[in-house]
Amino acid sequence: AQRVTQPEKLLSVFKGAPVELKCNYSYSGSPELFWYVQYSRQRLQLLLRHISRESIKGFTADLNKGETSFHLKKPFAQEEDSAMYYCALLSYNQGGKLIFGQGTELSVKP
Amino acid sequence: DTAVSQTPKYLVTQMGNDKSIKCEQNLGHDTMYWYKQDSKKFLKIMFSYNNKELIINETVPNRFSPKSPDKAHLNLHINSLELGDSAVYFCASSRGGSLEKLFFGSGTQLSVL
Numbered sequence: 001a002q003r004v005t006q007p008e009k010l011l012s013v014f015k016g017a018p019v020e021l022k023c024n025y026s027y028s029g030s031p032e033l034f035w036y037v038q039y040s041r042q043r044l045q046l047l048l049r050h051i052s053r054e055s056i057k058g059f060t061a062d063l064n065k066g067e068t069s070f071h072l073k074k075p076f077a078q079e080e081d082s083a084m085y086y087c088a089l090l091s092y093n094q095g096g097k098l099i100f101g102q103g104t105e106l107s108v109k110p
Numbered sequence: 111d112t113a114v115s116q117t118p119k120y121l122v123t124q125m126g127n128d129k130s131i132k133c134e135q136n137l138g139h140d141t142m143y144w145y146k147q148d149s150k151k152f153l154k155i156m157f158s159y160n161n162k163e164l165i166i167n168e169t170v171p172n173r174f175s176p177k178s179p180d181k182a183h184l185n186l187h188i189n190s191l192e193l194g195d196s197a198v199y200f201c202a203s204s205r206g207g208s209l210e211k212l213f214f215g216s217g218t219q220l221s222v223l
Contacts, residue, residue, distance in 0.1 A: 032209060043114075044153075044200065044214040051209075086153060096207040097166050100145075100153040 002027050002091045006101035013077050014109050021072040021104045023061075023087030032090035033070040034098070035061055039083040047072075047085070057081070077108045113137050116201045116215035123191055124223055131186045131218045133201030141165070141207060142184035144176060147198040147217070159184050160207070191222045 003026040013019050025031055035047040048056045050063045050070060061072045070087060087101040116133040123129055135142060143166075144156040158166035162178045173189040188195060201215040 036212075043216050044202075044212075046211045049211075084151065090208050096209065097155050097158060097168075098208045098212065099155075103151045103153070105151075 002089060002099055004087050004089045004099050004101035006085075006087055006104045008104045009102070010105045010107065012107045012109065015079055016076050019074050019077040019081070019106065019108075021085050021087075021106060023070045023072065023101055025068050025070060025087075025089045027068075027089055027091070029092065031063070031065075031070075033061070033063060034088040034090070035059070035070075035072050036086045036088055036100070037083050038086070044086070077106075079108045079110055082106055082108045114201055114203055114213050114215040116199075116218055118218060119216065120219050120221075122221045122223065125191055125193060127191050128187070128189045129191060129220070130188070131199055131201075131220075133184050133186070133215060135182055135201075135203040135213070137203060137205075137213060138182075139203040139205050139213070140181060141204045141210075142178065142181070143202040143204075143212070144184065144186050145200040145202060145214075147200060149197070153200070157184075157186075158208075188220075191220075193222050196220055196222045 005024045034049045037047040038044045059074045086103045088098045114135045141160045143158045147153045157176045159178045175187045178184045198217045198219050200217050202212045204210040204212045
């Protein structure tokens, strides 16, 4: 079964601390993975996708096929990073659909 | 200029009623979606349309009927509303399929009493 798991519902860190939001997936093919973010009172928006191998707002995510993980990392968290983060897997069944994880709320304290 | 707009923002209604949520995108995208976010913030796809054609239809009760009059609009009609339908419904669009960046609307919070 295709599935995305974000084991932490809430992650709280202090400003300047490293942060890692965990994401594990289950998919039989070659996965396409994304991180979406929803800041307070804003729309859900794409943060980064693994095919682009990009760093956005200091965040990076590396696909680890051996561990079936796509954890989101940032070396020094900022207060403005506080938001809801969703990991998503693209499933090519039925023309392609995004399967989202349960979301992790990141709270960065001053 | 709002890229993906959905109305209403809030919808409070009684069980058994029929209601619609409208969505419009001005990005010229070919694909539109409806997602449901439950009380635990779990986000799940309901439907996907590409150029007015239904592409994805998840296991959704047939009380939910999407309608796409043109590729810029995807409305969601819900018949005989139930308590369990209470959720936030998000519309989204993308240029192609889900591999492309999805642009989301601000959500419609539906409360069924």
